Structure formats: structure tokens, C-alpha cells
Amino acid sequence: MSVYLSNNMRTRDKKKYNAIVKTSIRLINKLDFSGISMAKIAKKAKVSPATIYIYFENKEDLFTKIYIDIRTKMSQAALQGLDNSKSIEEQFKSIWHNYLTYALAHIDFIIYRENFEQTSMMNNIQQEDFELFGYITNLFQQGIKEKYIKKIPPILLISFAFIPITTLLKFHFEGMICIDDKIIKQASNLAWNAVKY
Amino acid sequence: MSVYLSNNMRTRDKKKYNAIVKTSIRLINKLDFSGISMAKIAKKAKVSPATIYIYFENKEDLFTKIYIDIRTKMSQAALQGLDNSKSIEEQFKSIWHNYLTYALAHIDFIIYRENFEQTSMMNNIQQEDFELFGYITNLFQQGIKEKYIKKIPPILLISFAFIPITTLLKFHFEGMICIDDKIIKQASNLAWNAVKY
Numbered sequence: 001m002s003v004y005l006s007n008n009m010r011t012r013d014k015k016k017y018n019a020i021v022k023t024s025i026r027l028i029n030k031l032d033f034s035g036i037s038m039a040k041i042a043k044k045a046k047v048s049p050a051t052i053y054i055y056f057e058n059k060e061d062l063f064t065k066i067y068i069d070i071r072t073k074m075s076q077a078a079l080q081g082l083d084n085s086k087s088i089e090e091q092f093k094s095i096w097h098n099y100l101t102y103a104l105a106h107i108d109f110i111i112y113r114e115n116f117e118q119t120s121m122m123n124n125i126q127q128e129d130f131e132l133f134g135y136i137t138n139l140f141q142q143g144i145k146e147k148y149i150k151k152i153p154p155i156l157l158i159s160f161a162f163i164p165i166t167t168l169l170k171f172h173f174e175g176m177i178c179i180d181d182k183i184i185k186q187a188s189n190l191a192w193n194a195v196k197y
Numbered sequence: 198m199s200v201y202l203s204n205n206m207r208t209r210d211k212k213k214y215n216a217i218v219k220t221s222i223r224l225i226n227k228l229d230f231s232g233i234s235m236a237k238i239a240k241k242a243k244v245s246p247a248t249i250y251i252y253f254e255n256k257e258d259l260f261t262k263i264y265i266d267i268r269t270k271m272s273q274a275a276l277q278g279l280d281n282s283k284s285i286e287e288q289f290k291s292i293w294h295n296y297l298t299y300a301l302a303h304i305d306f307i308i309y310r311e312n313f314e315q316t317s318m319m320n321n322i323q324q325e326d327f328e329l330f331g332y333i334t335n336l337f338q339q340g341i342k343e344k345y346i347k348k349i350p351p352i353l354l355i356s357f358a359f360i361p362i363t364t365l366l367k368f369h370f371e372g373m374i375c376i377d378d379k380i381i382k383q384a385s386n387l388a389w390n391a392v393k394y
Contacts, residue, residue, distance in 0.1 A: 152383050155374045159364045160357065160387045167356045167364075177352045186349050190357045194391035 019045040020052055021066055029111045033063060033119055060121055067116045067125065070109045075132035077102035082135070088143040089192055095136070096165065096188035097181075103169055104179060110169060136162065147197045160194035216242040217249055218263055226308045230260060230316055257318055264313045264322070267306045272329035274299035279332070285340040286389055292333070293362065293385035294378075300366055301376060307366060333359065344394045357391035 009017060023045035027036050038059055042049040056062035078099040082091055103110050116122065127133045140157055143149030149157065168187060171177045206214060220242035224233050235256055239246040253259035275296040279288055300307050313319065324330045337354055340346030346354070365384060368374045 150387070152387075153374065153380070155368055156365075156380065156384055156387065159361045159368070159384070160391060163364045164356045164360065167360050168353075171352055171356070177350065183350070183353070187353055187356070190347075190349075190353065190391045193393075194357060194387045196390075 016045075016047050016051055017055055020047060020055065020062075021069075024062060024066055025108055025112050028063070028115060029108060032115065038062075063116065063119075064121055064124060067113065067121070068129070070113055071125075071130050074099065074102060074106075074109065074113075075130045078132050079135055088139060088146070088148045089196070091139055092143075092161070092192055093185075093188040095132075095162075096191065097184055099165060100168070100179060100184050103165075104172070107173070110173070143197075149195050150197055157195050161191050164191060213242075213244050213248055214252055217244060217252065217259075218266075221259060221263055222305055222309050225260070225312060226305060229312065235259075260313065260316075261318055261321060264310065264318070265326070267310055268322075268327050271296065271299060271303075271306065271310075272327045275329050276332055285336060285343070285345045286393070288336055289358070289389055290382075290385045292329075292359075293388065294381055296362060297365070297376060297381050300362075301369070304370070307370070340394075346392050347394055354392050358388050361388060 020041060024036075024041050027041060027044060036059070038052050039049050041062075042052050045052075052062070056065065078095050080098055082094055082098075084091065086094075136158075137154070140149055140154060140161075144151050164187065168177065168179060168183075172179045177183065217238060221233075221238050224238060224241060233256070235249050236246055238259075239249050242249075249259070253262065275292050277295055279291055279295075281288065283291075333355075334351070337346060337351060337358075341348050361384065365374065365376060365380075369376045374380065
């Protein structure tokens, strides 16, 4: 499902494709979804409008694929190097660290994601499609079974275990906090303390 | 600073005033801030446009005063019956309970508040102006001093102690959770476990 660098493409096509995606993210983050046309994207990406339609059916298809790609990348980054032979607590804190580190290095993705999630296109997105969702669900189930994590509704667990990541990122971009490794450690500790058995 | 029922007004004026405020909240929650004019509010509130300008300088003044009033009301509700001779934990959980109970009973306020906070009018709002902000700040300071609460940056404390209230309300309005007394108890426990020493 990766939007960047699809393997079946020739190099020249890949370049065009990536230019479309990059340009779209830049324009949307600047102008919002409503202020954008396929023609505008084509012009700024220096491809012909027909080229965009080879890869994407329409605006909604383009915007949705970009969103899915961003979420997929964030999911992969969060799970990188994760080892399920390690303790639940270690895996939990590793996800926090990986996710935040990746997010801070990809501000454009975070802004795009936040904008997209305000739109009705979000109705077509299934959380279950992302590897991270499945991993966290399993981690919670295992943790509850082995009495490392409290037995409470999953949505309550998520609200304290991982949603604060979004809160902290928002504060970071607003300049109210400067997230570094120390803050990530403190925050993941708070999150773990909230949900641990 | 109360927008509803100012004491210096005659009953007939109060009625008009409250009609303006109520109508504004209803229209904004339906149409968003950009789709609204003072003339439209006047018409729907059944007052003359000139009447609105007796109380409010312009749209921004009207919208901002309504926001401040909502926040003031929520702040008062959260602090109702609070007793600072009680333990930090009891006061903490009492704020959770009062705030969520009030919010669930005033959905229109919550929607207005969320919409307002997306606008640039928010730049004129000082968090310090609300009683609740001062109360929580003091509670944290006292808690840290007496080693009931972890000594970490206040913004981290807030992210786990009270921001999850907003998350849970969002999930409630989206139908992903149904907040009742049991959920409030579980959630305030998670929040307390996150920040306690």
C-alpha cells in the first residue's frame, strides 16, 4: 500500500509519482483540502494532469492513499526493532519512543494526518488495516491476561496509553513543550503507570 | 463575566440578551463561525440588529464572550463542593467527576467550545483567567511538595491528568464509548495512577 516508491514502476515513473505525492502533501498542508485541484497539483509537481490520473482515480483517491501511506509508515516506524520476547512494559515504551521520534522528524506527515482526520474521507479508513493497531491490541490482550495491564475497556486503555502522544505532539508544535528523549521517557512512564496492573 | 443573566439588567433585557446568546450557540454549532452574520443572529433570536450592538461590539466580541462564559460555567461546575481540606487524590477525582458530569449534560457548550478553539479568536484567551486553571495549578504544586504527585513538567502532568477528559468526551460523542459513573471512576483512577508519586 506504499504510495512512495512502488516497486513495479520504472525509475522515471517513480520520480513523477513521488513528485505528485510530495507536492500534494505540501499544498494541502498550506491550503487545506478544499483549496486544491488535480490541475494545481499537476502544475506544481511538473507533470501533465493525465499523469496523475494514471495513478489516482480522483482527488479523494489521491488524498486517501497518501493518508494510508503516512499511517503505514508511522506504524512501521513504531514497530521497528520490536521484539515480542521482551516484557510488555519494554515493548510498550519502545512503541512510545519509536513513534514520537519518527513523528518529530516528519512534521509534514503529522500536519497532513491531522487535517485529513477532520474530513469525511476518514469514514473510509479502517483502523484495523494498520499493523500498529493489531500489535497494540495483542499487547493489551496479553498484558491483561498475564496481569501486567488493568482489565478495563480497551478504549480507556488507549486514551491513557497512546492518545497522549498526539496531545504532546500538538503541544510540541505549538511551542508549549520541547519533546526530547528525557520527556519521551517521562511521558512513557506516566502512560505505563496509568494502565499497569 | 457571565454572558447569561447579567444582574444589572431588567428582566425584559435579560430575555433578549439570553435569546441572542442561545441563538448564537445553536447557529454556530450548526453552521460554523464563518457562515454567520449579526443580522442572521438577530433575525433568529427575534431581536433588532441594533439590540445586539448594545451588548456586543461585533461578532468577535459576541463569540469570545460566549466562549468565556462557557469556560467559566464549566470551571465553576468542576469546582463545585470542592473542599481543600480533603486529600489531593479526593480533590483530583472530584474535579474529574464534576467536570465530566457537567459536560455530558451540556453537549452544546462542548461543541461550541471545540469549534471556537479551532479559530484564531483563541489567541485572545488567557487560561489563567479561569478559576479551574488556578485551582489545578495549586493542587499540582501542593501535591508535588507533599510528594503525592510526581515532580515533572506541569504540561506533562496536564496531558495525563486532565486532557484525557477531552479525549473521552470526543469518543463519547462519536459513539465509541458511553460514559457513565463507572467509566468516570475507572478513568479518574487511571489519570491519578499516571501522575501520583
